[in-house]
Amino acid sequence: MVYCYYLFFSYFILSVIADPFIVVPTFFKIGEVNEIRVLGHSSDKCVILINKERTNACHKSYVPQEIGNGNAPVKIIVNDVQKFDKNVDIRTNLAKVHIHLDKPIYKVNDYVNIRVLPLTHSGDVYRHSLKIYFVNGKGFAENATIKTIKVNQDSSIIAESIQIPSFTFFGDWKVVLHPIGYEIQEFVQYFRVSDYILPIFTLSGQIHETTKKDNVTFTVVSRYSHGKPVNGNVYLYCQRNGVQKTQLKSAKVSSF
Numbered sequence: 001m002v003y004c005y006y007l008f009f010s011y012f013i014l015s016v017i018a019d020p021f022i023v024v025p026t027f028f029k030i031g032e033v034n035e036i037r038v039l040g041h042s043s044d045k046c047v048i049l050i051n052k053e054r055t056n057a058c059h060k061s062y063v064p065q066e067i068g069n070g071n072a073p074v075k076i077i078v079n080d081v082q083k084f085d086k087n088v089d090i091r092t093n094l095a096k097v098h099i100h101l102d103k104p105i106y107k108v109n110d111y112v113n114i115r116v117l118p119l120t121h122s123g124d125v126y127r128h129s130l131k132i133y134f135v136n137g138k139g140f141a142e143n144a145t146i147k148t149i150k151v152n153q154d155s156s157i158i159a160e161s162i163q164i165p166s167f168t169f170f171g172d173w174k175v176v177l178h179p180i181g182y183e184i185q186e187f188v189q190y191f192r193v194s195d196y197i198l199p200i201f202t203l204s205g206q207i208h209e210t211t212k213k214d215n216v217t218f219t220v221v222s223r224y225s226h227g228k229p230v231n232g233n234v235y236l237y238c239q240r241n242g243v244q245k246t247q248l249k250s251a252k253v254s255s256f
Contacts, residue, residue, distance in 0.1 A: 020046075020078045024086075028072060029093040029121070030182075031128065034062045038078060047077040064090050067181050092128070092179040095121040099175055099189035106164055106193050114175060116158040118151065127151045129180045134162065137171020137193060148180065170194050201230045216249055 021039040028034045038046045038058040046058035051072050064072065067090055076084035102113040112134075118126035133146040145162050164173075175189045205220040222230040236249040 020076075020083055022076055022084050024074060024076075024084065024088060027089040027091045028062060028064050030064050030067065030090060032063065032093050034064070036060045036062065036074070036076075038076060038083075041078055045079050047075075049073075049075040049077075067091075092126075092182050092185060093120045094126045094128075094130075094179050094185060095119055097126075097130075097177055097187040099177065099187065101175070101189060101191055104191055106191060107195065108164055108168060108193065109166055111161045111163050112175070112191065114158075114160045114162065116149070116160065116177065117156065118158075125151050125156050127153070130158075130177055131180055131183075132160065132162070132175065132177045134164070135174050135176055137169040137173055140169075141176075142168065164193055168193070201225070203230075203234075205234075207236070218249065220251070 020041050023035070023037040023039065025034050025036075036048055036050075036059070038048070041058055043057045043059075046056070048055045048057065048060045050060070050062055062072075071087040071089050074084065074086055074088050075082060096119045098117040098119075100115045106112060114132075116130070116132070118130060120126050127150060129148050129150045131146065132149055134142040136142055142165055144165050147160065147162065149158050149160055151158055170193050173191055173193050175191070177187045178185050201222055201224045203220065203222045205218055207216065207218045210216055216236065218236055220234050222232070222234075224230060232252075234251055
């Protein structure tokens, strides 16, 4: 009885060792080299089929050029035994898109200044074409805003300016961005379109106490309503009992 157990255990270990170790990507990246490997066997024992294209080897590089129907059938045969049979998704190599807007709220006819940083799964800049457009407050795509953009070879970001149409809906809008031909992979950034009137900017300041007018110091903060600092010149005057104003100080206000 002990001898039988020993034979069974030995057979089980040999079976596990003889089984191939197959490495297939979770998904295939468009325009990128995707590696398929079968480890533990010689090339004359392996067959790899992708989209019915046969390769007699234990290693294959596959570079899909388009999404097609969204996946690629993969079969792997080792020693005339089928060891792998699955449809592997085909996707873009776009992993993350950072979208930054210059303001959180806009009026009709305003230009939305957008900066886009698209990144691959390895952290590199994604340099393939992207589709960008606005979806209005009623959930409809604004066709006049549709554009195709991509990162130039000498840059790492996309700077784009898109105008909000004259006749449209107010409310919460969004910038939508996705790879060309792969609409299911969508990245968004929200903003608001409203009929509003903002003051040009706000100005606040503080004069620091002193006993001599020549030593007067003051602090000024000037910002637009959406938070961006205002650049310009500021002047401090002194007037007492209706006497003519006297300029004490002047300074330049700049962003910080």
